[in-house]
Amino acid sequence: MIYILDFGSQYTKLIARRIREMGVKADILPFNTDCRRLKKAKGIILSGGPSSVYEKDAPLPNKCIYHLNIPVLGLCYGLQAIVHMNGGVVGKGTEREYGPAMFKKVRDPLFYRIPDVSRVWMSHGDRVENLPEGFVPIGSTKSSPYAAIKRGKIYGLQFHPEVSHTEFGQKILQNFVFRICAAEKDWDVEEQLKEAKRELKRVKTHAILALSGGVDSTVCAVLARKFIPGKFTPYLVDTGLLRKDEAKEVVEYLNTIGVKVNVIDASDEFLRALKGVKDPEKKRKIVGKKFIEVFERETGKGDYLIQGTLYPDRIESAQIPGPSQVIKSHHNVGGLPERMNLEVVEPLKELFKDEVRRIARALKIPERIYGRHPFPGPGLSVRIIGEVNRRRLDILREADYIYINMLREEGLYNRIWQAFAVLVPVRTVGVMGDFRTYEYLIALRAVVSEDGMTAEPFEFPHGFLQRVGSEIINRVRGVNRVVYDVSSKPPSTIEWE
Numbered sequence: 001m002i003y004i005l006d007f008g009s010q011y012t013k014l015i016a017r018r019i020r021e022m023g024v025k026a027d028i029l030p031f032n033t034d035c036r037r038l039k040k041a042k043g044i045i046l047s048g049g050p051s052s053v054y055e056k057d058a059p060l061p062n063k064c065i066y067h068l069n070i071p072v073l074g075l076c077y078g079l080q081a082i083v084h085m086n087g088g089v090v091g092k093g094t095e096r097e098y099g100p101a102m103f104k105k106v107r108d109p110l111f112y113r114i115p116d117v118s119r120v121w122m123s124h125g126d127r128v129e130n131l132p133e134g135f136v137p138i139g140s141t142k143s144s145p146y147a148a149i150k151r152g153k154i155y156g157l158q159f160h161p162e163v164s165h166t167e168f169g170q171k172i173l174q175n176f177v178f179r180i181c182a183a184e185k186d187w188d189v190e191e192q193l194k195e196a197k198r199e200l201k202r203v204k205t206h207a208i209l210a211l212s213g214g215v216d217s218t219v220c221a222v223l224a225r226k227f228i229p230g231k232f233t234p235y236l237v238d239t240g241l242l243r244k245d246e247a248k249e250v251v252e253y254l255n256t257i258g259v260k261v262n263v264i265d266a267s268d269e270f271l272r273a274l275k276g277v278k279d280p281e282k283k284r285k286i287v288g289k290k291f292i293e294v295f296e297r298e299t300g301k302g303d304y305l306i307q308g309t310l311y312p313d314r315i316e317s318a319q320i321p322g323p324s325q326v327i328k329s330h331h332n333v334g335g336l337p338e339r340m341n342l343e344v345v346e347p348l349k350e351l352f353k354d355e356v357r358r359i360a361r362a363l364k365i366p367e368r369i370y371g372r373h374p375f376p377g378p379g380l381s382v383r384i385i386g387e388v389n390r391r392r393l394d395i396l397r398e399a400d401y402i403y404i405n406m407l408r409e410e411g412l413y414n415r416i417w418q419a420f421a422v423l424v425p426v427r428t429v430g431v432m433g434d435f436r437t438y439e440y441l442i443a444l445r446a447v448v449s450e451d452g453m454t455a456e457p458f459e460f461p462h463g464f465l466q467r468v469g470s471e472i473i474n475r476v477r478g479v480n481r482v483v484y485d486v487s488s489k490p491p492s493t494i495e496w497e
């Protein structure tokens with residue numbers, strides 16, 4: 001096990017993923033985790049972070065980590081923390097070093113099989129001015145003479161090996177994990193299934209399971225059937241805000257493997273609750289509240305609730321406390337367990353999304369289901385700007401269906417992290433045959449991303465957007481214009497509301 005101490009970097013989760021990709025379990029812990037907890041680690045990584053080590057109240061790890069005789073690797077802020085805590089000097093650089101730099105290495109096991117000069121990714125404002133006693137530089141760039149340092153098995157890198165812009169980043173992390181920490185590969189599907197089984201076996205009486213139509217809850221249902229057959233009942237609330245055929249496909253598939261899903265059609269109720277509501281946050285809250293109400297009223301008895309919470313959802317709360325702002329109130333089935341007095345069982349709580357997909361493949365779940373793009377809890381209600389009503393939902397569902405099918409047909413679906421259509425209820429003028437039209441606008445979104453925290457618009461091959469645009473305009477009544485959203489996150493978000 002490798003532990004990653006989190007100093008608030010946007011890349012912390014990425015470090016954990018990179019290590020798990022090697023078949024080694026990596027967990028993220030708060031920066032000030034007690035050494036008793038860290039003792040069993042094979043290695044400790046200190047993440048980057050937005051702070052400056054010389055500031056009052058800067059987050060620093062417990063000093064004892066340097067005396068555990070466990071290899072330590074500090075990345076960016078992590079390197080600066082090592083320098084600062086061991087008697088060196090970190091100061092404010094004259095300017096922020098951001099972007100690619102050429103890194104010149106010194107021979108060291110950390111750089112085994114890495115060229116003498118390679119490209120790395122820098123993102124820092126502070127810089128090391130004096131190394132602490134006993135530390136030596138093992139690599140440099142033009143502006144950072146101490147781009148890599150070490151003392152025994154304590155290492156520091158000023159650049160970010162976890163981001164893909166660092167040419168040999170994965171190789172450097174591999175060298176740390178296998179050559180320096182001597183970790184073993186034991187984090188595989190088999191081990192993950194064992195953990196899921198252990199968690200599900202906590203169900204002593206009966207559990208209920210909320211299906212959303214998405215990958216995670218479907219995998220939960222298949223795992224529950226495998227490990228606790230007969231001890232759970234799955235429910236799917238049809239909010240009327242799902243995409244075309246989304247629920248149907250999942251229900252039919254589960255049926256074929258002997259899991260009978262109770263579908264609760266509550267679409268009228270959701271639509272009534274949303275009537276006249278335009279504000280995005282209000283819509284989110286209404287859908288969340290209604291979901292709990294319907295679920296509580298319509299489902300049978302159980303003592304447990306099986307939920308598809310993933311590892312990244314959980315670590316959000318372990319991050320260093322700071323003044324973080326609510327951008328959007330995400331909802332899934334939060335609130336249910338307390339209201340219904342249910343104990344929560346989370347068989348996927350140790351996993352990242354790509355690990356869940358690997359498990360799904362091992363469980364022989366069809367690719368069409370496990371490869372699905374993420375879909376937000378409030379569903380299409382946040383993809384219709386302003387008021388939601390049945391007509392708008394029908395238009396959006398149809399446009400989205402055409403778009404997604406064309407992506408699948410042209411082999412683009414799996415190259416995109418998330419794609420969907422948005423209905424913008426402004427009307428613009430068009431002409432069809434000899435007639436003037438005055439109809440809605442559909443915006444198409446497609447992004448590439450690693451985890452949804454940051455995202456870039458997908459670059460479509462020439463001609464695709466025109467084809468899909470004309471298909472939607474020709475086939476969906478109520479739409480006479482289609483546009484493509486070219487914004488990145490940040491500063492935009494992926495969903496429009």
Ligand code: XMP
Pocket residue numbers: 328329330331332374375376377378418452453489492493494495496
């Ligand atoms: P944003 O729009 O915040 O979205 O950039 C990032 C990712 O989160 C999804 N999303 C949600 N997922 N419940 C969810 O389960 C929600 O309320 C919710 N809101 C946004 C979004 O689809 C994207 O994948």
